[in-house]
Amino acid sequence: MRPLALLGGTFDPIHVGHLRVAWEAAEALNADLWMLPASVPPHRAAPGASAAQRLAMLEAALLGQQRLRADPRELRRSGPSYTIDTLCEVRAEIGPQRPLVLLVGADAFAGLSTWHRWRELFDHAHIGVLTRPGHGGVFEAELAAEWFTRRVADAGALREAPAGRILPIEVTPLDVSASAIRALLAEGRSPRYLVPDAALAIIEREGIYGVREKNA
Numbered sequence: 655m656r657p658l659a660l661l662g663g664t665f666d667p668i669h670v671g672h673l674r675v676a677w678e679a680a681e682a683l684n685a686d687l688w689m690l691p692a693s694v695p696p697h698r699a700a701p702g703a704s705a706a707q708r709l710a711m712l713e714a715a716l717l718g719q720q721r722l723r724a725d726p727r728e729l730r731r732s733g734p735s736y737t738i739d740t741l742c743e744v745r746a747e748i749g750p751q752r753p754l755v756l757l758v759g760a761d762a763f764a765g766l767s768t769w770h771r772w773r774e775l776f777d778h779a780h781i782g783v784l785t786r787p788g789h790g791g792v793f794e795a796e797l798a799a800e801w802f803t804r805r806v807a808d809a810g811a812l813r814e815a816p817a818g819r820i821l822p823i824e825v826t827p828l829d830v831s832a833s834a835i836r837a838l839l840a841e842g843r844s845p846r847y848l849v850p851d852a853a854l855a856i857i858e859r860e861g862i863y864g865v866r867e868k869n870a
Contacts, residue, residue, distance in 0.1 A: 659688070661688070662728070662735070662740070667849055669850075674828055677721070679823050686721065703863065745778045753816050757784055759783075784823055786824065839863045
């Protein structure tokens with residue numbers, strides 16, 4: 655059964671680093687992939703763009719292909735965007751048998767034991783750890799125990815069960831960050847080729863991040 659992968663984030667704004675990682679992970683898993691903008695991220699400051707603006711930029715960036723899609727479910731919920739709530743909701747929708755893969759960066763995975771109800775994540779999904787080639791994580795004891803007992807080396811192993819396994823997924827490291835893009839915009843510089851043109855057009859048209867529309 656074809657897996658479904660989930661990639662969350664603030665996407666403030668969506669940029670080529672997000673998109674490339676999502677595409678490579680979807681290819682590695684031969685999966686459909688939903689990108690979920692967070693409404694109230696529990697572990698970081700509030701986004702600079704509104705929920706509606708971040709969703710509009712993401713949807714614009716994903717036009718023209720079928721593998722990646724935007725999923726706004728976390729924007730419809732009140733309160734913090736806890737991952738466990740999202741996994742429970744998605745699992746109820748797709749049924750008990752389809753493999754579900756939660757994608758997280760290596761740095762975020764290293765802090766997984768601080769997440770809300772983190773042990774329950776494995777009841778609902780596999781975890782795909784997005785890492786750069788040659789990167790090796792160091793984890794605290796409880797998480798290390800999960801890593802050593804649940805880790806698999808091949809994406810095919812995720813198709814054999816609906817949840818519960820950990821797979822490292824090597825992706826191309828692109829040194830692009832949303833905060834750097836916002837800094838460029840604050841300086842009056844253009845993030846062209848870092849942000850998809852369709853998303854950049856929305857930023858300029860709506861004056862997001864204090865930008866004024868100007869000729870290219």
